[in-house]
Amino acid sequence: PADYRRLESSLLHEVLRRRRGLPILLSVVWMEVARRAGAPVYGVALPGHFVVGFGQAGEAGPPVLADPFDGGRVLTGDDAGLLVAGATGAPLDPSMLAPADPLDVVLRVLNNIRAWAAARPEHSAVALWAVDLSLLLPSHPARLRYERAQLLVQRGDFLAGAAELEGYAEVVGAVDEPAAERMRGQARAARALLN
Known part of the structure; x- marks a missing residue:
């Protein structure tokens, strides 16, 4: 519908x-x-x-x-x-x-907003807003930090995006060092976009 x-x-x-x-x-x-x-x-x-x-x-x-x-x-x-x-x-x-946990309901609503915005790149501000709200929840997927970094870079905030990528690399590095190194490479690439 x-x-x-x-x-x-x-x-x-x-x-x-x-x-x-x-x-x-x-x-x-x-x-x-x-x-x-x-x-x-x-x-x-x-x-x-x-x-x-x-x-x-x-x-x-x-x-x-x-x-x-x-x-x-x-x-x-x-x-x-x-x-x-x-x-x-x-x-x-x-x-x-089973009864849904109230915070899971909030996260699911925010996921719906993110999905709506993902299909509309011109609305990346809405996607970033939904990701930022999701990150405020006490339990959220760590991958949201990567999504936030991508949105920041897409919106031209290269330094903040690079910093977010490096923060995500620290989290990922504990379980997957090759993936963490790829994130660090993406952070360097984001900084290079400043030139």
Whole structure:
């Protein structure tokens, strides 16, 4: 759908204004409204599609899942399995129905913004903003530092990009020295762009 191709679909204030958005943001809205009404809810981060679980996680019996993106349709186990199979080609594993950690939800939203911006190089400032926010989270993929370095160089901030590459090389060097040396080479190349 068209909502997948719009940045506004990943920005909560725009989702509230437009009443349209990606499944994860619609689920966040649903969860907050349900919590304020006293309903026990949690996010379920299925691969490729985020839905809302109702009840206490881990209760006996299958969880009750709803898809805010599909008008709040209640999902059967088969429906959830089809969503997972469509995204991964693999069957639904019961562990995929576990409540999503709130910080993982934030990181997933930021990943959606990064993916949107990656397809639009003219919006590298948006990509850098999303990477910078992701790096503020207590747990984030180390590779984001490399992505940040690339964005800085792409935007013409060669010194900051080189410094970020060297910092990433220090992290990588502990497990993969050849990769760290490649990062150091990229840092030298970024500095050379100043001339």
